[in-house]
Amino acid sequence: MATGALWHEKYMWWDTRHAGVFIPAGGWIEPDEHVENPRTKRRLKNLLDACGLSEQLHWLTPRPATVDELCRVHDRAYVERMKALSDDDGGDAGELTPFGPGGFEIAALGAGGAIVAAEAVRDRVVDNAYAIIRPPGHHAERDRGRGFCMFGNAAIAARHLRAGGLSRIAIVDWDVHHGNGTQQAFWDDPSVLTVSLHQDRYYPHETGAAEERGEGAGHGSNINIPLPPGAGTGAYEYAFDRVVVPALERFRPEFVVVTSGFDSSALDPLGRQMLHSEGYRRLTRRMLDVAGSVAGGRLLGLHEGGYSPGYVPFCGLAVYEELSGIRTEVEDPFLDFLAAMGGQELAEHQKTLIDGLAAFVDDVPAA
Amino acid sequence: MATGALWHEKYMWWDTRHAGVFIPAGGWIEPDEHVENPRTKRRLKNLLDACGLSEQLHWLTPRPATVDELCRVHDRAYVERMKALSDDDGGDAGELTPFGPGGFEIAALGAGGAIVAAEAVRDRVVDNAYAIIRPPGHHAERDRGRGFCMFGNAAIAARHLRAGGLSRIAIVDWDVHHGNGTQQAFWDDPSVLTVSLHQDRYYPHETGAAEERGEGAGHGSNINIPLPPGAGTGAYEYAFDRVVVPALERFRPEFVVVTSGFDSSALDPLGRQMLHSEGYRRLTRRMLDVAGSVAGGRLLGLHEGGYSPGYVPFCGLAVYEELSGIRTEVEDPFLDFLAAMGGQELAEHQKTLIDGLAAFVDDVPAA
Amino acid sequence: MATGALWHEKYMWWDTRHAGVFIPAGGWIEPDEHVENPRTKRRLKNLLDACGLSEQLHWLTPRPATVDELCRVHDRAYVERMKALSDDDGGDAGELTPFGPGGFEIAALGAGGAIVAAEAVRDRVVDNAYAIIRPPGHHAERDRGRGFCMFGNAAIAARHLRAGGLSRIAIVDWDVHHGNGTQQAFWDDPSVLTVSLHQDRYYPHETGAAEERGEGAGHGSNINIPLPPGAGTGAYEYAFDRVVVPALERFRPEFVVVTSGFDSSALDPLGRQMLHSEGYRRLTRRMLDVAGSVAGGRLLGLHEGGYSPGYVPFCGLAVYEELSGIRTEVEDPFLDFLAAMGGQELAEHQKTLIDGLAAFVDDVPAA
Amino acid sequence: MATGALWHEKYMWWDTRHAGVFIPAGGWIEPDEHVENPRTKRRLKNLLDACGLSEQLHWLTPRPATVDELCRVHDRAYVERMKALSDDDGGDAGELTPFGPGGFEIAALGAGGAIVAAEAVRDRVVDNAYAIIRPPGHHAERDRGRGFCMFGNAAIAARHLRAGGLSRIAIVDWDVHHGNGTQQAFWDDPSVLTVSLHQDRYYPHETGAAEERGEGAGHGSNINIPLPPGAGTGAYEYAFDRVVVPALERFRPEFVVVTSGFDSSALDPLGRQMLHSEGYRRLTRRMLDVAGSVAGGRLLGLHEGGYSPGYVPFCGLAVYEELSGIRTEVEDPFLDFLAAMGGQELAEHQKTLIDGLAAFVDDVPAA
Ligand SMILES: [Zn+2]
Ligand SMILES: [Zn+2]
Ligand SMILES: [Zn+2]
Ligand SMILES: [Zn+2]
DSSP states (O other): OOEEEEOOGGGGGOOOOEEETTEESBTTBOOEEOSSOHHHHHHHHHHHHHHTGGGGSEEEOOOOOOHHHHTTTSOHHHHHHHHHHHHTTOEESEESOEEOTTHHHHHHHHHHHHHHHHHHHHTTSSSEEEEOOSSOOTTOBTTBEETTBSSOHHHHHHHHHHHTTOOOEEEEEOSSSOOHHHHHHTTTOTTEEEEEEEETTOSSTTSOOTTOOOOGGGTTSEEEEEEOTTOOHHHHHHHIIIIIHHHHHHHOOSEEEEEEOGGGBTTOSSOOOOBOHHHHHHHHHHHHHHHHHHSTTOEEEEEOOOOOTTTHHHHHHHHHHHHHTOOOSOOOTTHHHHHTSTTOSOOHHHHHHHHHHGGGGGGSOOO | OOEEEEOOGGGGGOOOOEEETTEESBTTBOOEEOSSOHHHHHHHHHHHHHHTGGGGSEEEOOOOOOHHHHTTTSOHHHHHHHHHHHHTTOEESEESOEEOTTHHHHHHHHHHHHHHHHHHHHTTSSSEEEEOOSSOOTTOBTTBEETTBSSOHHHHHHHHHHHTTOOOEEEEEOSSSOOHHHHHHTTTOTTEEEEEEEETTOSSTTSOOTTOOOOGGGTTSEEEEEEOTTOOHHHHHHHIIIIIHHHHHHHOOSEEEEEEOGGGBTTOSSOOOOBOHHHHHHHHHHHHHHHHHHSTTOEEEEEOOOOOTTTHHHHHHHHHHHHHTOOOSOOOTTHHHHHTSTTOSOOHHHHHHHHHHGGGGGGSOOO | OOEEEEOOGGGGGOOOOEEETTEESBTTBOOEEOSSOHHHHHHHHHHHHHHTGGGGSEEEOOOOOOHHHHTTTSOHHHHHHHHHHHHTTOEESEESOEEOTTHHHHHHHHHHHHHHHHHHHHTTSSSEEEEOOSSOOTTOBTTBEETTBSSOHHHHHHHHHHHTTOOOEEEEEOSSSOOHHHHHHTTTOTTEEEEEEEETTOSSTTSOOTTOOOOGGGTTSEEEEEEOTTOOHHHHHHHIIIIIHHHHHHHOOSEEEEEEOGGGBTTOSSOOOOBOHHHHHHHHHHHHHHHHHHSTTOEEEEEOOOOOTTTHHHHHHHHHHHHHTOOOSOOOTTHHHHHTSTTOSOOHHHHHHHHHHGGGGGGSOOO | OOEEEEOOGGGGGOOOOEEETTEESBTTBOOEEOSSOHHHHHHHHHHHHHHTGGGGSEEEOOOOOOHHHHTTTSOHHHHHHHHHHHHTTOEESEESOEEOTTHHHHHHHHHHHHHHHHHHHHTTSSSEEEEOOSSOOTTOBTTBEETTBSSOHHHHHHHHHHHTTOOOEEEEEOSSSOOHHHHHHTTTOTTEEEEEEEETTOSSTTSOOTTOOOOGGGTTSEEEEEEOTTOOHHHHHHHIIIIIHHHHHHHOOSEEEEEEOGGGBTTOSSOOOOBOHHHHHHHHHHHHHHHHHHSTTOEEEEEOOOOOTTTHHHHHHHHHHHHHTOOOSOOOTTHHHHHTSTTOSOOHHHHHHHHHHGGGGGGSOOO
16 A cells, blocks of 8 residues: 555646735735745645655545535535636635636535545555645635635545544644634534644634634534744644644544645744644654554545745655655755754743643543 | 935846755755745835835935945955856855856945945935845855855945944844844944844854853944744834843944844744734834934934745835835735734743843943 | 936736736636736836936826826726726726736826826927836727727827827837727827738737728828738838838828837747847837937837847837937847847848838828 | 656756846846746646646656767767766856756756657557657757757667667757757768758757758758748648658658757747647648658657747647547637738748758658
């Protein structure tokens, strides 16, 4: 067997149009490249190809998600509105989510890619997998796109797995932004544990607080870990060791999804955190270990954010290497520099915060 | 009178070649745009032009610094080596400082721009000024270029002012990186107070510690404020109120230079700090006030880093607005979003750190 | 006096969105930079600034054209539709003319720039002038945008001059595409002589034939010179000597406008012609001479197309140099290469064609 | 069997640095993207992937050419000099051929790709093949790089086939520039027929005349068809029917190579010719037919120039479709527009020229 990978050229054709950083051009914003553009994802794929790792991965082919599959998470009216806009000239899916003509088909292919990859992991076609999907999904809400996301890829895949018979799924989100869409989708659903590590009050500002823990039967099955800006590898590792891994050990999912943003890296233009490739590698190791011990090793990474065209490739490669157990000859040329940055070690105020969150583990519904 | 501005089209022709972020292309780095490219600076100039503020500024014309002027800070052998490389096909000025043919002339025009702007402020041709210079200068050392910098623009201008008769000059550096070159130039020189606020142990890793305070007669006239990553507007303002402004009030310079990097902004791909345009505006206000009270208002900003093509323009505009007292109709479209980020307020651990540094003010040589 | 120049930063903010060459992205077209983008115009301005010629030009400041001024050439319903689209999210002005929010204001500023420059030349504020306007204008028709053009800048300026009292105006169009909009505007108007040199049956395919000569009172006051692809400097010079200049000498305009596209250059990605900077210089010389002899020297260039970011600057500089009589130290680094290309000399089949068109001169309404 | 295709991600990492069009940045050339950049090639690959044709092609994996293989065409001193420059910081291979560190390895992988693809066609692993190689090769001379080319990929592959036992090879070059390097390599060698169609006196200026026909035993086995600028599909088809195909029918090669530049397209920024995708398709058809009748169908395309990032993909797709006999659902969105351009039909002066060259066929060494 091998580690699965998923990619489709059409993902790169999702058109976020011109912007200043992430605000659409117009007014006092001179048109420029949108920060969510194909370069970051394509350059990761390019590095996999250039170094030869691609040849050792098992490549999966996405199919479009059906409207019914999309509607497991989204309102039908929203889905149809997106299709209509896409058939015309494109538009904005809601908040900060511009797209061009044909965008619906690309986003549906993204959600379908998450489904295909999930099936391959579930059915042991591959050991585990990482899907380089675009557009991202974790901000998309039931009835509107947000934050560059049209459809909730991970939530749709999780619902698909549930419909296919799995009863317990965990989604861990290490994107620098809050996984608000994923949280919303499973807010009162105890069968899907959602854990999001994110920069405190960044995006969306109004969600992601530690106090948001799910509702009704779902209480306790949503954990937010809002890290203060400037969190380094030490803080992330500590949060995994104290909260994320224990929560999964208690929940005992049959399947683990990581919604993976490389915008928690030290060179991201949006996030203020400081992970480097070795940090992502270590977090992946922890997820492999816990998935191995509770979920038969069923681990799937789904690509979310990450806006450094130069550094995303090395973070992504580290994750693929760790998933596959293959170490290529590539050495991250930024690693020594980033690892030596002040603030990589766990700071006292970070420790205090994380220790406080550890109590939530006890409220996670045990298997 | 008016606020001075300085710009030369040739500054934009400084060629940093292809890179991944800031490491030159080659090996496992697929060629891409270098993070230090003309877009950020040009887009600032463009916004000034588009909104009409340009017409209300007093534009100054740079001239090349002479070799002798450069040698007030740099070794002659280094200057000559740069000239020779530039006359050939370009190369690297030392560490992470690629440049193309003709780069020497551009860098000399940059240093000369700093001189011209300094003279205009000194001689009250303008009230104050901000010079959009490229390449930056504060990392350049006596005998080598570092961190995208070939010549120490600010240090050269300060030496020029000293040679012209001024006896006390202060340089405040709010670039996210340590002003190592400026520190080096005036290490044992009590006539130039150098203060650098920067992200702790970022670049260069080995300089910028609080313990570095100058030597011999210069002891006490160098202050480093290494802020932990994730510092927001609150931390910056507190550091100015507790350390920077008091230090200047004690030193009573005749002329204040700000080496201004907008890479301390919340959207910078290199820095991890969180200033927004309003933060830069407030820091500018403080510098205006202190320059007004001790230096006859003589305040000069010299552009250093800043790598967000979308956000640098709004930070720079805010500085020009504050310097000139003119409020344009432009509203920073990112401001509400960035101001609401978690971590903008002063945090306890930041306060403790800054309070500890306040004691250094007493060792600043008083006028 | 001096040569006038006109530019506005906002012209560069006209947003043609993503495309393949000139077809909007979507379907099988992967999003990329539109061929009509700011680079070509900005780089011309940059070169003027870098070499110092800018300082010797008289810079004019555009104002927006009023709706009434636009309606001298366009239907009011079209103008209002453009305003409404622009106030919303932008759209397409008709055929291949995408624009973003706020596009109306930029296009109106373009047309207004043509008016301002025309007045400056008419009133002898400047000797002559060249306005770097964007978006271009010569394809815009009465009731729809076409070919990247929203409003007919030159036609609007000519109508403005007519309204201001001038009775005879000539417009010579050396853009590689047919000046269909200009032709339409003055189709039956003998007071404005319109001459277009263009690549035979290129864009629009259905207009630009030699047989199109104006109607009614306007018969004879429209001349099309459809040059076969591959025409070099020799063919252009011959066409000017045999047709363009004689036509103007007969018509004796009081004011000469050149709608100037540098897409007739040898490095243009759209046109197939082969002008180089020296060719444009010589054509400018001819226009200066004829304007000098019949129109008191009143000559105005209005920028239209030109899609080589690398070569437009040198063509434009040559025109400015010739207009101003100032020769900068810049030497076109492409000139020797392009001048030596096969096909620069007048070919027999080109001569035959042009000789055939010379007869049209006799039908030009004599002054 | 299937049509072969060859590609390596590293080809895209060949770094031509900043330039204006094709002249390296510096002096009065503001740094910009070099016209020979990865976009054109990558976008062709992307389109193949996006439309699904990739899955129906047989992908071949390149290996580096050995130094000995390179030296079948190049001087050892030149090869070693390239290696040394590449191990350092890159440089220029001779004339207009900038490259970055590691460029030697990429160029050797390019030449090796040509070898691998040639073997696959020779050995009937595939029916025929097209290799998307970068950097191009046909301008490289024995002892220097020229025109973006370091090593003569096609010549090296042909020599490899000869060394492997084939006795007669034909190379047809439809790149818009003269195949000077290929001509030089086989100047006195009657075993390799070289035919180049190119724009008359374009690049190199001093080679490519019809009078250059080979020397000694090689006389008659080199045919140049210098087409005047502005040649359309009609002229190209006529030249194939009157000269290229008859020459091959007479020569009866065992293997046919096409050095394929898509810079003969109607949207190329360098060439002035007017082929469209349907034109390239028809030329490919002719090559398939003649290779079928004389060479057992052994036909290999090697990518050379082509500088329109928007149009190269559609030209390349047409060639792949024709080679493979698979018609995808993609329709060239530019085709109707380009096919309707004036000058696509064969013109009289073109016919006369081509008819004159037809006589050279009789001097081709018959099998
Ligand atoms: Zn994110
Ligand atoms: Zn900096
Ligand atoms: Zn045009
Ligand atoms: Zn070529």
